[in-house]
Every structure is written in structure tokens, then in C-alpha cells.
Amino acid sequence: MARTVNEEKRLERRKRILEEAVVLFAENGYSNTTTALIAKKIGVTSGTIFQYFPSKEALFHATVLEPLEDIQKKSLASLQQNGTPAELIKNMVEEQFNHIYSYSNELRLVQSVLGQRIRFPELTQKVLDSIKIMTDTIEAVYAKGQSMGEFSPGFSPAMISRSYISFLNGVALTLGEDIVHHPEWENLKGHAYYLFAPSQHRAK
Amino acid sequence: MARTVNEEKRLERRKRILEEAVVLFAENGYSNTTTALIAKKIGVTSGTIFQYFPSKEALFHATVLEPLEDIQKKSLASLQQNGTPAELIKNMVEEQFNHIYSYSNELRLVQSVLGQRIRFPELTQKVLDSIKIMTDTIEAVYAKGQSMGEFSPGFSPAMISRSYISFLNGVALTLGEDIVHHPEWENLKGHAYYLFAPSQHRAK
Amino acid sequence: MARTVNEEKRLERRKRILEEAVVLFAENGYSNTTTALIAKKIGVTSGTIFQYFPSKEALFHATVLEPLEDIQKKSLASLQQNGTPAELIKNMVEEQFNHIYSYSNELRLVQSVLGQRIRFPELTQKVLDSIKIMTDTIEAVYAKGQSMGEFSPGFSPAMISRSYISFLNGVALTLGEDIVHHPEWENLKGHAYYLFAPSQHRAK
Amino acid sequence: MARTVNEEKRLERRKRILEEAVVLFAENGYSNTTTALIAKKIGVTSGTIFQYFPSKEALFHATVLEPLEDIQKKSLASLQQNGTPAELIKNMVEEQFNHIYSYSNELRLVQSVLGQRIRFPELTQKVLDSIKIMTDTIEAVYAKGQSMGEFSPGFSPAMISRSYISFLNGVALTLGEDIVHHPEWENLKGHAYYLFAPSQHRAK
DNA sequence: CATGAATGAGCTTTCATTCAT
DNA sequence: GATGAATGAAAGCTCATTCAT
Numbered sequence: 001m002a003r004t005v006n007e008e009k010r011l012e013r014r015k016r017i018l019e020e021a022v023v024l025f026a027e028n029g030y031s032n033t034t035t036a037l038i039a040k041k042i043g044v045t046s047g048t049i050f051q052y053f054p055s056k057e058a059l060f061h062a063t064v065l066e067p068l069e070d071i072q073k074k075s076l077a078s079l080q081q082n083g084t085p086a087e088l089i090k091n092m093v094e095e096q097f098n099h100i101y102s103y104s105n106e107l108r109l110v111q112s113v114l115g116q117r118i119r120f121p122e123l124t125q126k127v128l129d130s131i132k133i134m135t136d137t138i139e140a141v142y143a144k145g146q147s148m149g150e151f152s153p154g155f156s157p158a159m160i161s162r163s164y165i166s167f168l169n170g171v172a173l174t175l176g177e178d179i180v181h182h183p184e185w186e187n188l189k190g191h192a193y194y195l196f197a198p199s200q201h202r203a204k
Numbered sequence: 205m206a207r208t209v210n211e212e213k214r215l216e217r218r219k220r221i222l223e224e225a226v227v228l229f230a231e232n233g234y235s236n237t238t239t240a241l242i243a244k245k246i247g248v249t250s251g252t253i254f255q256y257f258p259s260k261e262a263l264f265h266a267t268v269l270e271p272l273e274d275i276q277k278k279s280l281a282s283l284q285q286n287g288t289p290a291e292l293i294k295n296m297v298e299e300q301f302n303h304i305y306s307y308s309n310e311l312r313l314v315q316s317v318l319g320q321r322i323r324f325p326e327l328t329q330k331v332l333d334s335i336k337i338m339t340d341t342i343e344a345v346y347a348k349g350q351s352m353g354e355f356s357p358g359f360s361p362a363m364i365s366r367s368y369i370s371f372l373n374g375v376a377l378t379l380g381e382d383i384v385h386h387p388e389w390e391n392l393k394g395h396a397y398y399l400f401a402p403s404q405h406r407a408k
Numbered sequence: 409m410a411r412t413v414n415e416e417k418r419l420e421r422r423k424r425i426l427e428e429a430v431v432l433f434a435e436n437g438y439s440n441t442t443t444a445l446i447a448k449k450i451g452v453t454s455g456t457i458f459q460y461f462p463s464k465e466a467l468f469h470a471t472v473l474e475p476l477e478d479i480q481k482k483s484l485a486s487l488q489q490n491g492t493p494a495e496l497i498k499n500m501v502e503e504q505f506n507h508i509y510s511y512s513n514e515l516r517l518v519q520s521v522l523g524q525r526i527r528f529p530e531l532t533q534k535v536l537d538s539i540k541i542m543t544d545t546i547e548a549v550y551a552k553g554q555s556m557g558e559f560s561p562g563f564s565p566a567m568i569s570r571s572y573i574s575f576l577n578g579v580a581l582t583l584g585e586d587i588v589h590h591p592e593w594e595n596l597k598g599h600a601y602y603l604f605a606p607s608q609h610r611a612k
Numbered sequence: 613m614a615r616t617v618n619e620e621k622r623l624e625r626r627k628r629i630l631e632e633a634v635v636l637f638a639e640n641g642y643s644n645t646t647t648a649l650i651a652k653k654i655g656v657t658s659g660t661i662f663q664y665f666p667s668k669e670a671l672f673h674a675t676v677l678e679p680l681e682d683i684q685k686k687s688l689a690s691l692q693q694n695g696t697p698a699e700l701i702k703n704m705v706e707e708q709f710n711h712i713y714s715y716s717n718e719l720r721l722v723q724s725v726l727g728q729r730i731r732f733p734e735l736t737q738k739v740l741d742s743i744k745i746m747t748d749t750i751e752a753v754y755a756k757g758q759s760m761g762e763f764s765p766g767f768s769p770a771m772i773s774r775s776y777i778s779f780l781n782g783v784a785l786t787l788g789e790d791i792v793h794h795p796e797w798e799n800l801k802g803h804a805y806y807l808f809a810p811s812q813h814r815a816k
Numbered sequence: 817c818a819t820g821a822a823t824g825a826g827c828t829t830t831c832a833t834t835c836a837t
Numbered sequence: 838g839a840t841g842a843a844t845g846a847a848a849g850c851t852c853a854t855t856c857a858t
Binding site for chain 1: 230231232233234235236312315316318319320321322323335359360362363364366367369370371372373374375377378379388391392395398399401
């Protein structure tokens with residue numbers, strides 16, 4: 001029981017470290033973020049980090065993968081609700097673009113990994129795997145939607161799903177944080193859905 | 205005259221360093237690429253790098269900005285030829301996606317800068333400036349095309365041009381190098397153009 | 409409490425570094441003394457130095473200024489005791505020349521700074537300021553002594569005090585460490601006081 | 613004959629290098645003066661220096677010793693003219709203090725060597741030898757003057773001559789370049805002579 | 817458990833020196 | 838004889854990691 005309390009405390013602190021690390025790694029990059037800085041930001045000393053993570057690299061892995069898993073779960077969940085494929089995809093786009101701001105650090109981390117594939121080969125693989133799961137799922141839903149006439153028939157579902165993921169990442173990367181408050185923002189979200197070439201789509 | 209020969213030699217070697225640096229920075233990231241490694245790869249010793257670039261950071265700046273300038277020039281040039289706006293944009297997309305493979309390292313570098321805005325504030329600004337020039341130019345051409353009925357009238361040119369750039373970057377980042385040999389590749393290029401919502405476009 | 413113990417330990421070690429640095433800088437000069445050598449001499453590794461001083465230059469500053477402050481304090485103190493001006497000055501000379509051996513490294517450091525004014529402009533200024541305080545104080549005491557008839561009236565106090573400081577420095581610089589054990593040494597001290605042209609002075 | 617012309621040219625250039633090196637070494641210190649900088653200042657390239665001096669250290673030796681020899685020669689010469697010992701010493705002091713400004717760089721060099729005895733043991737020895745020759749010569753002249761009643765009898769000639777040299781060095785080191793234009797300057801020179809305790813000396 | 821001083825490998829950068837031209 | 842590009846050893850400094858307290 002006392003055990004459990006301690007366990008909770010540990011988890012709590014682990015989470016704090018992770019949160020702070022996400023921010024710092026995303027803003028400054030992996031190498032430019034020192035473990036001492038992370039420690040300082042959460043008000044502990046440098047040694048403490050290593051009580052929760054065996055190494056800086058392990059911390060980075062967790063920093064990248066754990067949020068990615070979250071995002072993935074939510075995305076997949078939004079595709080497994082009730083509704084037609086077109087509705088599901090529209091919801092997913094809506095949800096992802098609504099959260100792109102609160103997830104921007106996490107997305108940037110993912111992208112920074114992809115930009116250092118040789119440095120982090122294992123991590124890169126996991127990220128690509130995770131992306132593949134998402135694209136595959138989207139692909140399946142999309143194909144179904146096509147067969148139901150909800151999407152234009154001419155496009156390859158594999159290409160469409162990959163295009164969308166590329167677009168999502170490109171937007172998160174290229175755009176500053178302020179874009180979400182920009183009047184264009186709604187149009188951009190709409191255009192993300194337009195990428196799927198919905199049948200009834202008329203230039204909005 | 206002898207002067208010219210030496211000058212040429214210097215430029216030649218400078219170019220060699222830059223080429224190698226692009227590859228290594230893109231693959232391993234800035235911090236994980238040592239100047240010694242770059243030197244070794246070109247078969248010189250560590251000190252030589254600093255005869256051509258005052259610091260590692262200056263080398264990185266050149267590595268990012270000089271190719272970006274090239275890409276920009278080519279892109280702008282392809283938009284200033286004869287032809288209707290739709291033709292020009294189609295050519296630009298064609299050209300950029302055809303070269304995305306040979307430029308993938310350069311594009312990854314640009315993205316890695318955007319992922320470390322705090323670390324490289326000045327460089328980030330220059331990159332954003334360069335991107336803005338491209339999006340502004342595309343925007344103008346697109347607007348003209350819209351007014352001529354070549355593109356669907358409902359989309360905001362500013363949004364469209366930014367979407368395209370995001371897409372281009374997202375593709376370069378997310379996709380592996382092998383994608384270009386994939387059968388899907390041609391479709392992806394087509395979809396990039398589809399983003400512009402050409403009027404007569406029917407799901408190809 | 410534990411806090412105090414640590415604080416003490418830190419100060420102790422800081423002092424050790426400083427002591428060793430004084431010797432090495434004085435013997436080998438600034439540039440020829442490596443931080444690694446200092447570390448080695450105290451039996452720690454290279455990084456440790458930088459836990460106590462932010463840079464080699466900062467260490468050098470401390471190495472020069474902290475002993476200088478000590479010397480200054482002692483000198484001024486010896487001029488603020490009870491006694492006639494002549495007695496005070498005689499005491500000061502006595503004290504300074506008695507300690508010139510134990511301070512010879514510190515004095516040499518001061519002189520090496522003055523010999524590199526361009527290299528260490530800020531430090532030079534501080535050293536000159538410190539010297540000025542000493543000469544000004546001596547000057548005032550001397551002037552009082554003159555008005556009391558203890559010193560020959562014909563000399564400018566400003567010149568006398570500066571002469572004495574120059575002499576003190578010159579002796580520390582030119583003379584080897586062995587001089588203090590030389591029979592001439594006592595005479596030299598006497599001559600330092602002779603510089604002040606005491607009235608009753610007859611070639612001792 | 614052509615040989616002689618070349619020889620002259622070589623000597624000329626060697627002299628130029630030496631002159632510039634004196635200034636730079638004196639202002640910035642040995643380690644902080646790069647051979648490249650010296651070369652640049654005289655308008656040649658880095659390699660050229662090594663055609664005239666086998667190493668930077670050899671150049672430094674020449675930079676210190678050659679002017680020292682000059683100064684020594686002049687000083688000795690001024691002590692070997694006609695006149696009583698007191699006149700000779702007065703002349704020497706006059707001459708040395710008059711030139712202290714134009715020789716300040718050379719003197720600073722000498723002092724910088726004494727501040728790095730371990731770094732330059734051989735050079736230090738030569739400097740000390742040279743100083744000894746001067747003090748010995750002064751000592752002999754002074755002793756003669758004492759026996760002739762020109763100087764107070766109570767002082768040890770060895771101590772007096774060393775005091776004077778110390779004073780000379782101390783003045784050159786401690787005082788800035790501007791002092792020579794200061795009204796106090798004449799007094800200072802007088803005081804240098806006062807150090808010798810001339811018999812008839814009354815506070816000037 | 818947390819601490820934080822010590823470690824030491826590793827990095828960028830400098831610069832005296834060499835040598836092909 | 839002058840050049841100046843290349844060299845490569847050496848320096849200052851950083852920082853992930855360890856471990857005695």
C-alpha cells in the first residue's frame with residue numbers, strides 16, 4: 001500500500017520529467033538540450049533524471065514514442081466510431097487539426113527524429129512503423145469510402161493516406177504557432193479534407 | 205591568371221565541403237555531425253574545414269541557405285516563363301517533385317532548422333523569408349489563374365500556396381528515399397497538383 | 409548544516425585551485441599554463457576546474473585580483489594604525505618587503521597583466537585602479553609627514569608614492585627568489601625607505 | 613656583388629620583421645601574437661617569416677635579445693666616457709630615462725620573459741646575464757665614485773646598482789605611456805638619480 | 817531516494833610549421 | 838625567394854553519467 005503511494009509518486013515525477021523534456025527537446029533539439037537543464041526546469045538536480053530514465057537517449061525515446069502512441073490511439077479511435085467512412089475521416093481531420101497546436105511539440109519531435117535517421121535508427125523505425133499503422137488504417141477506411149461512392153474513384157487509397165500524413169506533418173512543421181489564430185486556418189483544415197477528394201466536393 | 209586558377213581551386217574545394225556537409229548534416233543532424241567527420245569524408249584533415257568556413261555554424265548556414273537559394277531561383281524561374289498560370293504551376297510542381305529526390309537532403313536541412321528555431325533564430329528567419337518569397341509568388345500566379353477560370357474560384361490563394369509548400373515539405377520529410385522509385389510516386393505528383401484545385405480537374 | 413559543510417568544502421577547493429593557479433600562471437605565463445595542468449597539480453581532472461570558475465580567463469582574473477585585494481588591505485591597514493607618518497610608512501615598507509617573497513608570485517602576476525594591457529584591458533584597469541588607491545593613500549600620509557618635517561620638503565608626494573610602488577614592483581620582478589636570503593636584502597629594504605627621503609636620514 | 617644586394621635586402625626584411633615583432637609581442641604577449649599577424653602587418657605571407665627565422669621561438673629570442681644588446685651597449689658606452697663617476701651615472705640615468713619611452717616595448721619584452729622563467733629558461737638566463745653585466749658595471753663605477761666622496765659612503769654598491777635597475781624596470785612597467793608627458797616626469801628622473809645617494813644631494 | 821561534485825571522453829577551434837608551386 | 842593551403846597537435850570547454858553522502 002505504502003508501495004502504491006510511492007509508485008504513484010514515481011509515476012507522477014516521471015510524467016513531469018517527460019513533459020518538460022518534450023518541450024525542451026522540441027524547442028532546442030536533442031543535442032542542445034542538456035539533462036541538467038531538464039532537471040533544473042522541474043526543480044530537481046541532474047542526478048535525479050537518471051533515477052527515472054537509464055540514459056538521456058532512453059528519455060528521448062520515451063519523449064518521442066509515448067506521445068506518438070497517444071496520438072495514434074486517438075486517431076484510430078476516431079476512425080472506429082459509428083458513421084460512414086467520409087464522416088469518420090472528416091472527424092479525424094477535424095480532430096487532428098484542432099489538436100495540431102497542442103501537439104505541435106510532439107509532432108516536431110517526431111520530425112526531428114526523421115531528420116536524424118542515422119543517428120536514431122531504432123527510433124526512426126518505430127516512428128515509421130507507427131506512421132504506417134496510421135496510413136494503413138486510413139487507407140482501409142478510405143478504400144471503403146471509395147467503394148461506397150463517397151470519394152472520387154480515381155485515386156489510389158495508399159497514395160491518398162500518405163499524402164494526408166505528409167500534409168499534416170508539413171503543416172505542423174512549416175507553420176508557426178500563430179497560424180492557428182489566423183483567419184486562413186479554417187480554410188487550411190478544409191483543404192486537408194479536400195485532399196481526400198470527396199465526391200460531392202465543390203470548391204467550398 | 206595564376207590567381208584565377210587558385211581561386212577556382214578554392215571554390216572547387218569549398219563546394220566539395222558543402223556537398224559533403226549537406227549529406228552529413230541531413231543524415232545525422234547538426235550536433236551529431238562533427239567537423240572532423242566532414243573533413244575525413246573529403247579526405248582532408250580537421251583544420252582544413254576552417255580555412256573555408258569560419259566556424260561550424262557558418263558552414264551550417266551555408267549548407268542550408270545556398271541550396272535553398274538555388275531551389276528558390278529555379279522555382280521562381282519556372283513560374284516566369286511563357287504560359288498560362290495553370291501551365292506554369294503544373295510545370296513547377298513537375299519540376300519540384302522530379303527533383304525532390306536529389307534535393308531531399310537539402311529540404312531535410314531546411315526542416316531541421318525549422319525544428320530548432322530557438323537554436324538558430326537568424327537562420328530560421330532567413331529560411332522563413334525565403335519560403336515567404338516562394339509562397340507569395342505562387343500566390344500571385346495562382347490568383348491570376350483563378351481570375352482566368354483555370355482554378356476553382358472558392359479557395360484563398362494564400363492558403364493554397366501555403367498548403368502546397370507544406371505538402372512539399374511534408375512529402376520530403378515523411379517519405380523515405382525509396383519512394384521515388386515506387387509506382388505510387390507518379391500519383392503523388394499528380395495529387396500535388398490536385399491541391400491547387402484546377403477547374404477541369406476530374407479525378408484523374 | 410550539511411549545507412554549511414558543503415559550502416566549506418567548495419571554498420576550500422576553490423582556494424586550492426587558486427593557489428596552484430597563482431604559482432603556475434606566475435611561472436609559465438597565462439597562455440602557457442593549461443587548465444589541464446592546473447587540474448593535474450591539484451589531483452583532479454580537467455573538468456573540475458570549470459565547476460569552480462566559468463572559464464580560464466575568469467580564473468586568471470580571480471588569480472590576479474583576489475591576492476591584490478589582500479595585499480592592498482594589509483597595506484592600507486598598516487597605514488591606518490597609530491603613529492607618525494614616518495613610522496607608518498616605515499612599517500608599511502617593512503611589512504611589504506618582508507612579504508615580498510611570499511607574494512612574489514602574486515606580484516609577478518600583476519606585472520604580467522600590465523605587460524598585456526591590450527590582451528586584458530578590463531583586468532588591467534582594475535589593477536591600475538587598485539594601484540592608484542595605494543599610491544593615493546601613501547601620498548596623503550607622506551604629505552602629512554612632510555608638513556610635520558619628517559620628510560624632506562622638496563619632493564612631490566605624488567612622485568614619491570609612485571616611485572615607491574615602481575620600486576617595489578621592479579624589485580619583485582627583477583630579483584630572483586633567492587635574493588631574500590642574500591645579505592644584501594636588508595640593505596635593499598632600507599633603501600626602499602630611503603626613497604621617501606626621510607629628513608633625519610643619514611646613510612644608515 | 614649581386615650577392616651583396618640580396619644580402620642587404622634580406623637584412624632589411626629581417627629587420628622589418630623584428631621591428632614589427634617587438635611591437636606585437638610587447639603589446640599582446642608571446643602566445644597571443646601569431647606569426648600570421650606579424651606577417652600580415654609587414655605585408656608578406658605567413659611562410660615568409662620562416663625564411664628568416666627558424667621558428668617563432670627563435671624570432672622571439674631575437675626580439676628580446678637584440679634590442680637588449682643595443683640598450684646595454686649604449687648604457688655601457690655612456691659609462692665609459694670621460695668624466696667623474698657621478699657625472700657618468702647622471703648621464704646614464706638621463707639617457708635611459710629619456711629613452712624609456714622609445715624603448716618601452718623592448719623593456720616590456722624583457723619583463724615578460726622574466727615573468728615566464730620556466731617557459732623560457734634559456735632566454736631568461738641570457739636576460740639575467742645581460743642585466744648582471746649592467747649592474748656590475750654600474751657597481752664598479754659607483755664604488756669608484758664612493759671612494760672619491762661623490763656618493764654617500766654607507767650604501768653597498770651592489771645593492772645600489774640593483775636598486776636602480778629594479779627602479780628603472782618598475783617605472784617602465786607600472787607607468788603608462790603617457791607619463792613621459794606628465795609634469796611629474798622630470799621629478800621622477802631626478803629621483804632615479806637620488807637613489808644613488810649623491811653626497812651633495814639636497815632635496816632638489 | 818535525491819543530491820551534486822567529479823569525471824573524462826569528445827568537441828570545436830587555433831596556429832606554428834611545411835612544402836609544392 | 839615568396840606563397841598560402843594543408844596539416845595535426847593541442848587547447849578550452851561541455852555534459853552525460855556515476856556514486857559517496
